[in-house]
Each structure stands twice: as C-alpha cells, then as structure tokens.
Amino acid sequence: MTQNEIxxxxxxxxxxxxxxxxxxxxxxxxxxxWDTEGKEYLDFMAGIAVYALGYHYPGYDxxxxxxxxxxxxxxxxxxxxxxxxxxxxxxxxxxxxxxxFTNSGAEAIEGAxxxxxxxxxxxxxxxxxEIIAMKSSFHGRSVGALSVTGNAHYQxxxxxxxxxxxxxxxxxxxxxKALVNDSTCAIIMETVQxxxxxxxxxxxxxxxxxxxxxxxxxxxxxxxxxxxxxxTGKLWxxxxxxxxxxxxxxxxxxxxxxxxxxxxxxxxxxxxxxxPGDHGTxxxxxxxxxxxxxxxxxxFRENDxxxxxxxxxxxxxxxxxxxxxxHADKVVAHRGLGLIRGLEFAPDCPxxxxxxxxxxxxxxxxxxxxxxxxxxxxxxxxxxxxxxxVRILEACI
Ligand SMILES: *Cc1c(COP(=O)(O)O)cnc(C)c1O
Numbered sequence: 562m563t564q565n566e567i568x569x570x571x572x573x574x575x576x577x578x579x580x581x582x583x584x585x586x587x588x589x590x591x592x593x594x595w596d597t598e599g600k601e602y603l604d605f606m607a608g609i610a611v612y613a614l615g616y617h618y619p620g621y622d623x624x625x626x627x628x629x630x631x632x633x634x635x636x637x638x639x640x641x642x643x644x645x646x647x648x649x650x651x652x653x654x655x656x657x658x659x660x661x662f663t664n665s666g667a668e669a670i671e672g673a674x675x676x677x678x679x680x681x682x683x684x685x686x687x688x689x690x691e692i693i694a695m696k697s698s699f700h701g702r703s704v705g706a707l708s709v710t711g712n713a714h715y716q717x718x719x720x721x722x723x724x725x726x727x728x729x730x731x732x733x734x735x736x737x738k739a740l741v742n743d744s745t746c747a748i749i750m751e752t753v754q755x756x757x758x759x760x761x762x763x764x765x766x767x768x769x770x771x772x773x774x775x776x777x778x779x780x781x782x783x784x785x786x787x788x789x790x791x792x793t794g795k796l797w798x799x800x801x802x803x804x805x806x807x808x809x810x811x812x813x814x815x816x817x818x819x820x821x822x823x824x825x826x827x828x829x830x831x832x833x834x835x836x837p838g839d840h841g842t843x844x845x846x847x848x849x850x851x852x853x854x855x856x857x858x859x860x861f862r863e864n865d866x867x868x869x870x871x872x873x874x875x876x877x878x879x880x881x882x883x884x885x886x887x888h889a890d891k892v893v894a895h896r897g898l899g900l901i902r903g904l905e906f907a908p909d910c911p912x913x914x915x916x917x918x919x920x921x922x923x924x925x926x927x928x929x930x931x932x933x934x935x936x937x938x939x940x941x942x943x944x945x946x947x948x949x950x951v952r953i954l955e956a957c958i
Pocket of ligand 1: 667668670751756784785788822
C-alpha cells in the first residue's frame with residue numbers, strides 16, 4: 562500500500578480517537594524510522610517513551626524470535642521460565658517485593674488501586690477509603706485510571722467515575738495535607754509528571770509525602786510508567802529522592818516495544834492485599850512479553866544503558882538550556898530529569914505547529930499538554946543525535 566492508501570484506509574475503518582500525523586512508519590533502525598515513502602526521521606519521541614533501546618538493539622530481536630519458536634502464550638495457570646526471570650529482574654531492581662505483570666500502563670494503575678483498597682479494607686473492613694491523586698496528572702484511560710487522572714477534559718464525558726478520589730496540587734504539600742484524613746488509603750502520583758507538562762517532583766514535596774504516608778500507614782503509589790526504566794538517569798526515578806514507594810507502576814519502556822506493564826508491591830502490601838481470586842489477566846506476563854522484559858533488563862545491565870542515559874540527559878539539558886536562552890522571547894521554561902524534558906513555550910506560541918514543522922524536516926517530536934515540547938528520545942541517543950534534533954528545531958521556530 563502507498564502511504565496515502567494506508568492513511569485513507571485507517572481513517573475509514575479505525576475509530577477516530579487520535580489525530581494522527583500524516584505519515585505511516587514502515588521500519589526503524591537505531592534511533593531512526595522510515596515512512597512508507599522511504600523518508601527518514603530522527604525519533605525523539607520513541608513511541609512515547611517506549612523504545613528506550615531504539616529499534617533492533619543487538620540481542621533484543623534474537624531473544625524474542627527464540628521465544629516465538631518455543632511458546633508465545635501459556636496462561637497464568639502455569640509456570641514458565643520467562644516469568645521467573647522477568648519477575649526477578651523487576652523486583653530486585655526496584656527494591657520492592659512482588660510484581661504482577663499487566664498488558665498496559667492503565668492496567669498497572671488498576672492493579673495498584675485494587676491493592677491499595679484491599680490493604681485498607683483488610684485493616685478496617687470499611688468501604689469509604691479515599692485516594693489522593695494530583696491535578697494535571699495522567700494515569701491512563703480505563704475507568705479506574707481515568708478516575709485518578711487530574712484532567713477535567715479527559716474525565717468529564719465519562720462521569721460518574723470511580724468514587725473516593727480527591728485531587729491535590731502537585732508540588733504543593735499544603736494542598737495534600739488539607740486532604741489527608743482517616744479514610745485516606747493511598748496517595749498516587751507520577752514521580753515526574755509526564756503528559757501534564759514534564760514536572761519532576763520537588764524533593765521536599767515527595768519526601769514529606771513519604772513521611773505523611775509512613776506516619777498514617779497510607780500507601781504511596783508512584784507511577785513510573787513514563788519516567789521509569791532509566792529515563793531519568795536512574796533506573797527508577799524515585800532513586801533520585803532517596804525514598805521508596807509502597808506500590809510502583811511501570812509499563813512503556815519495560816518491554817521496549819511489546820505491550821507489557823507491571824505493578825510492584827513492597828513486602829508490607831504484598832503480604833496484606835491481593836490473594837488468589839482477587840485479580841487476574843489472560844495475557845498479562847505471558848512468555849513472549851516476559852522474554853522481552855528479561856532481555857531488556859539484561860541489555861540494560863550489559864551495556865550500562867542507565868549511565869548512558871544519565872550522561873545524555875546532561876548533554877540534552879545543556880543543549881535545551883542554550884536553546885531556551887537563544888529563544889527567551891518564546892521559551893518560558895525548561896524542566897526535566899535526565900532524558901525526560903520539556904520546553905514550555907509562551908501561550909502565544911503553541912507547539913502544535915512546531916511539531917508539524919519538525920515532522921516535515923525529519924524529526925519526530927511531540928508535545929505534553931498544549932504548550933510544552935516533550936523530549937523522550939531513546940536512551941541510546943548520542944551527542945550527535947541531540948545536536949541534530951536541536952538544529953532541526955532551530956529551523957522550526
Ligand atoms: C502512558 C502512561 C500511562 C498509561 O499507560 P497505557 O499503557 O497507555 O495504558 C499511565 N501513566 C503514565 C505516567 C503514563 O505516561
């Protein structure tokens with residue numbers, strides 16, 4: 562099919578829930594993709610923070626092909642080796658205790674919410690528990706995940722949503738304290754807010770939340786679906802703050818291209834929440850995706866991907882600082898941690914036209930909220946890739 566035929570057919574048959582960019586991606590290699598017409602693009606969005614290792618990282622395809630030849634799926638009623646290896650990798654790297662694999666980020670959030678509610682219910686057998694979530698957050702599109710997503714536009718048409726959720730302001734500890742009461746069972750937040758505009762947690766904010774949670778036996782759920790897996794320059798973003806979550810969610814880069822997510826519980830929650838019969842999934846954690854997860858962790862270790870991400874994060878930060886300084890009339894802020902960064906543009910300079918122009922000039926880049934240009938490139942980018950991306954952007958504004 563030609564690119565036009567593909568676009569026409571997709572638009573004819575696929576429910577219109579996305580305004581897609583006018584290109585059809587045919588293949589990828591390293592940190593670049595090619596469209597159906599053969600045009601090359603430097604990829605600075607990585608399938609929205611999925612392709613941490615870029616395309617066809619040595620060793621990745623081989624491991625997945627090997628698993629295809631053995632078995633793709635078994636059901637969670639049986640044991641399999643990829644599950645053993647993937648689970649061990651996630652749990653030991655996170656410092657937590659038990660993992661449950663899901664098919665997506667939203668499902669990981671669902672599991673985190675259910676774990677927190679069950680934990681609270683076992684303590685007092687009440688059904689009025691509250692979760693404190695954050696404004697401008699994003700946790701996914703299923704009803705439970707949407708219920709803790711602080712975005713009125715996403716929520717409004719689907720009400721009534723799950724009850725028992727109240728919203729505080731991110732990085733405003735007083736707004737959290739004002740909502741804490743005896744019914745509070747969990748506080749859920751992204752360690753770095755992604756869709757909302759790339760806001761890293763302030764150290765004092767997240768540490769004080771941890772302290773409040775400890776004091777009142779409230780569970781801290783950290784959503785690392787976008788910021789985890791090495792993107793911030795540490796494997797898990799919470800490592801920057803010297804704190805631990807009670808429950809952590811991850812997905813996106815966890816399988817570097819296969820649909821997999823996870824919620825991970827510390828020992829206290831694992832021992833006092835979900836038991837057989839409480840939760841399940843047909844596909845979640847099947848041999849194919851677990852082979853991917855295990856391989857990703859192995860490749861991260863062998864090639865020291867996280868250290869590279871840290872170094873590239875510094876390089877990108879410097880480049881964007883300089884960019885922001887050169888365009889002080891348009892760029893009002895630069896925020897981020899490692900390789901998750903945002904350039905906030907002035908209200909009269911929307912980023913939509915910039916991402917469109919970048920596409921024309923061979924750079925894939927996306928926004929976060931309306932006026933923030935989002936940088937979530939593959940972790941394996943080089944300095945030359947950063948220079949090239951900045952050069953293209955320079956020509957776009
Ligand atoms: C993408 C994302 C989700 C939802 O993940 P899906 O796989 O799209 O369901 C949840 N939380 C955060 C922080 C995300 O970035």
